Amino acid sequence: RHFERSTIRSRSFKKINKAFSVLRRTKSGSAVSNQTDRERESVGNSAAGDEGFPRLYHLIPDGEVTCIKISRSDPQESLAIRIVGGSETPLAHIIIQHIYRDGVIARDGRLLPGDMILKVNGLDIKNVPHNYALSLLKQPCRVLRLTVLREQRYRCRHSSLPLDARCSRDDSFHVVLSKSSPDEQLGIKLVRRADEPGVFIFNLLEGGVAARDGQLQENDRVLAINGRDHRYGSPESAAQLIQASEKQVHFVVSRQTRQQTPDILQETGWSYGGGNPQPCPAERNNKSTLHTVTCHEKVVAVWKDHTESLGMTVAGGASNREWDLPIYVISVEPGGVISRDSRIKTGDILLNVNGIDLTGVSRSEAVALLKNTNSSVVLKALEMRACEGQEEQGHLPASEAVQETSESSEWSPSWVMWLGLPRYLYSCKEIVLRRNTAGSLGFSIVGGYEEHSGNKPFFIKSIVGGTPAYNDGRIRCGDILLAVNGRNTSGMMHSCLARMLKELKGKITLTIVSWPGTFV
Secondary structure (H helix, E strand, C coil), X not given: CCCCCCCCCCHHHHHHHHHHHHHHHCCCCCHHHHHHHHHHHHHHHHCECCCCCECCHHXXXXXXXXXXXXXXXXXXXXXXXXXXXXXXXXXXCEEEEEECCCCHHHHHCCCCCCCEEEEECCEECCCCCHHHHHHHHCCCCCEEEEEEECCCCCCCCCCCCCHHHHCCECCCEEEEEECCCCCCCCCEEEEEECCCCCEEEEEXXXXXXXXXXXXXXXXXXXXXXXXXXXXXXXXXXHHHHHHHCCCEEEEEEECECCCCCCCEEEEEEECCCCCCCCCCCCCCCCCCCCCCEEEEEEEEEEECCCCCCCCEEEEEEEXXXXXXXXXXXXXXXXXXXXXXXXXXXXXXXXXXECCEECCCCCHHHHHHHHHCCCCEEEEEEEEEEECCCHHHHHCCCHHHHXXXXXXXXXXXXXXXXXXXXXXXXXXCEEEEEEECCCCCCCEEEEEEEECCCEEEEEEEEEEXXXXXXXXXXXXXXCCEEEEECCEECCCCCHHHHHHHHHHCCEEEEEEEECCCCEEC
């Protein structure tokens, strides 16, 4: 019988799942184990949902930080997931984008796309660069310990405990922050939660007024601003009160006495522009950049014998599995034409060959064009390089910012490499959602224009089950939202786009670019 979500998790239930875990690890050659494998396959198939893996994901409760152990007989076996996010992007956290069937994580059955990974074997990765988190997830081990968070999707309507009883907080205290000018930003990022009313401090901008003062901390609840009760306020109203103060901002805050789940339903930008909501700009003259990698165009001419091949292998192309990607080099044959020339490298993106455009073609078409060359071959390519500072920030060599190489020398691109591509290489898709009621479209966004940091793309952070976005099936965590009903989102503030998405009804067209997360 299928496992269903239950509010009661008994000891017997845990024993049953422990037994299934043992069955999954049984792989000896005996008749009993072969029978077990067949039974396991049968159970897996019968309990598999649309995602293609066992329905044990309800064992991780929504809105609670949970620690899980995942065992693997081969410590080198890949997890068979794709991840997105990192401190260099608005997503900040490391998020599971995709889980491949029959991989380690899929066989375990507890994790879902959209789950955030907070720690790996006890090491905190909540606010680290993408490639640093990747290096920890790729470390071989027989028992992998993950601390994860699945954001709470809905507010609990019935609870045996009042809200105040579920979060013990110290007595309130008073903090005064002084501005050097009326327009100075405080450097406070405020959010709303599902488990408590009001507004909470999510983060403090390093070097900002609040961080320099040192009294406010992450997870503090804002009870009042400038004498106005804000226990049931919103981040937007808090922004207006903060900006309305020309010299000093008076806060009354409370601090939790035990660690609280960082369950965030709504995020706003850093500290907080105009007293009135700002009108939505059509587009600001700020280049959207994440400072992850840079592109360097090059033209390479090589000569070869008419019987020789170029000596390289390419991947990508239109309709490459579930993503439309540019053509890129995944290996160079030692001693071949390309290897001897040494200017075309693994990871380079091929733009054209002998003047014939390779953008938008399938892999098979690209291979045919590369093979159908004479003695003189001119290749136009993009080389991806890590930006200065990425190496130090992520504690990894610069090459790791754009590629990952296993012991078997198989190369695959990192997610941050795709983020650095110029716009003309984007393969955009239009997704039409329909909303005829006041219900949510079913996804949350992060990013947008912020005065202190400029323009950042809007990323899809999470998708809620049973909503138009979830039912459509094409939107993933980490996708970039480029336009809504044909209107460019570049330069918009977060609050502006969030308000627009809430107000739209009927047919809503989203223009999205989707890049594959880094494979782990």
